[in-house]
Amino acid sequence: MKKISIKIGLLFFCLIFTMEVCLFFLLHQKIAHSRIDEQLSALVTRGNNHRDVLETYYNEETIHHIALMEVKSDTEVVITNEEGKVIISSAKINHQIQSLLNLKTKNLPRNGKVIEDNWKSGPYIATIAPFETGVDKGYVYMFQDTSQLKQLIKQLNRHFLIAGIATAFVTAIIILILSRIITRPLIKMKEATKKLSQGNFSIQLESKSNDELGELVESIQLLANELNHLKTERNEFLASISHELRTPLTYIKGYSEVAKRDHLGLEERLSYLNVITEETTKMTTLVTELMQLAQLDNNTFTIQKEFFSVCESLKKISQRLLPTFKQAGIKLLTVCPENIHIHADPVRFEQIVVNLLENARNYSPEGTSTTIEVAKKDAEIKISIHDQGKGIPSNDVPFIFERFYRVDKSRSRELGGTGLGLSIVKELVDAHHWEIEVSSKTNKGTTFTIIARGEL
Known part of the structure; x- marks a missing residue:
């Protein structure tokens, strides 16, 4: 992950x-041009001042005084007549100065102008x-040596270079x-x-940010929790299957040897x-319910909905189960x-009701x-299916739809349940997009309520 940190x-x-280089370049150009323009403007102003003095006090002494003033400064002055003949100069006239003196001087503005601004070369x-x-x-x-301007720009470049390096260094650290x-x-x-890829789902991620990274952290944490829950359920499921199959097989093997x-x-x-027949029946029931759950998990079963009378369906179910209830004294x-009338799969509807009724019969006393x-x-x-049985403790209610979960584990063999009936009920109810609610009081009974909305 250090690679992504380096890349970012x-x-x-x-x-x-x-961005900084572009801004520094623009700023440098602006300052450099501003400084050059200031020097050119100052040179024009100095020339205009000399002109004003000449026009006011034009004599030989004034001309020499103007030249003497420029000897001690960083500029040079050359005064010519209208024909271009040099009247006086504060410095020796070389080839470069002479070439500028030979420029055409017609139609000059009163306030003067710049005739050479190429300070670079x-x-x-x-x-x-x-x-x-x-x-x-x-x-x-008026003439000014460009070496001073070049030195000024060089110094400006040096300052910008130092500032650029410092800025880059600070930027890199930040x-x-x-x-x-x-x-x-x-x-x-x-x-x-x-850790998740290695099968370790017990991770804890915390994020105080409310941005996309925070949402991603929450999603990964939720995924880890779900995987951890699924892993726990899988282990419990496999352990329960192993136990449920081992027990009847042990009975069958033992009683077969005795018989x-x-x-x-x-x-x-x-x-x-x-006994062997009873245990075989239990194993058959267990395998059948496991196959049903496998179909529900893989969505390989289909819901064929149709409209039918709820009462007629319940009467048929009651008549079929009535002998077992009479035998139990209920x-x-x-x-x-x-x-x-309800819009549902009649076969699955019957399966839901039968499982709930058998659950009520198993956990209700005689009378x-x-x-x-x-x-x-x-x-x-x-x-609603209401019984007057032993009820379900409040701390067990949230788990009763989990596979192989039993409230009374000590009586599991006596009651003959597999712990899968309510799981199948919940899966079938969800497949119909219905809801199921549970209310129970210990030693007073339990009520399972199926709520079907928009199914009339």
């Missing part, structure tokens, strides 16, 4: 450094200002810190996903064979208005009653 840091550095920058007196006409040329801060949650998430003994009487042998009652009650309100149908 380099990317930000390149972008910011490019030329030896001088120069200006010209015309003057006119009652005695003579001429021109005041980006390094920021990239570490940005990639820190990514590094944690990478380590977390690595093969020669000295056993017919009645005793039949009792052992009956009354089975049905309260259902005749005009209620109690189980009631099926149907109610309709607007576009909602409620089918």
